[in-house]
Amino acid sequence: MKQWVFSSVLTAGVALGSGPLMSQTVHAETLRAVTDPSFVPFEMLDRESGKMVGFDMDILAEVADRAGFDYKLNTMDFNGIIPAIQTGNADIALAGITITDAREKIVDFSDPYYDSGLRLLVRSDEQDIHTIEDLEGKKVGSKIGSTSADFLNQKLGDKADITPYPGSADMYMALMSGSVDAVFYDAPNVGYFSQTKGQGRTQVVGPLYEGQQYGIALVNGSPWRDKVNDALAAMKADGTYDKIYTKWFGKAPE
Structure with missing residues (x-):
């Protein structure tokens, strides 16, 4: 891919x-x-x-x-x-x-x-991650240059292992392979992936963060x-x- x-x-x-x-x-x-x-x-x-x-x-x-x-x-x-x-x-x-x-x-x-925001995506068997605060001590992926990566760094800093990926396909693959514990990214993209390639293997959790407009x-x-x-x-x-x-x-x- x-x-x-x-x-x-x-x-x-x-x-x-x-x-x-x-x-x-x-x-x-x-x-x-x-x-x-x-x-x-x-x-x-x-x-x-x-x-x-x-x-x-x-x-x-x-x-x-x-x-x-x-x-x-x-x-x-x-x-x-x-x-x-x-x-x-x-x-x-x-x-x-x-x-x-x-x-x-x-x-x-x-x-x-377009009106949007940011959401958390985790594997379907994940039971401990529900909010941004739950990412402390965890590995989380986001996208290079995105507002989601900026948000993570502002909220968590070095309290989490934040990995920026060049493309969304890479960070979703990392999630499903277990390389990261969660993905934090734009709500429509996260939701679309969870309903298509990630169906049955991932779930969207937590609230919508940072109301945004494209x-x-x-x-x-x-x-x-x-x-x-x-x-x-x-x-x-x-x-x-x-x-x-x-x-x-x-x-x-x-």
Whole structure:
């Protein structure tokens, strides 16, 4: 799995046509888009087609069509995405990126498009871990560069053995093999894994930590920010956002 999780995928945005209500409109400008392919179901590689699919990919396709730009998509490790936008090596990014004060100082964000938080995942036979406090003296995995890793370090410091992994697939494999006692990461990704590949072998425990919101990251001062926000607002107003949300999560947010 590691080979495809971190391979680069370069495709034309309109070729990813999994988003609802997409058109084949030809636009004048092509933006360099980046994502992290290991954050299912937001972005992942479809092995049969070789293309990126997921909630974020459908959102990106629809926003691009409405805002009036094409895009070429590249994948990279999550911890490289904000630096790529900051340095101007990429123009736009969707990867379940939490809007934070620190990140807003170096990149522009769209209006929030997804509400999230952080959750604990443990093996199905685990009986001692229910909250963050129970991780003291334990081995816990999270993702490099994520807000979940920052949260763990702030709350536990050296009271737990915290291991940052480059991809979510790696930390889930570590959990199921017994290399770590728990995984702490974004709630939708943790829940999706527990219901799919981790079904019967893992369980989500404890409360939702740190209410978070995801945003589309753009270069500081990007002329596309307002158009992206207008596209998101229109998608929510006409029901397109709910259709995409239901496709990937089963039920539209209330």
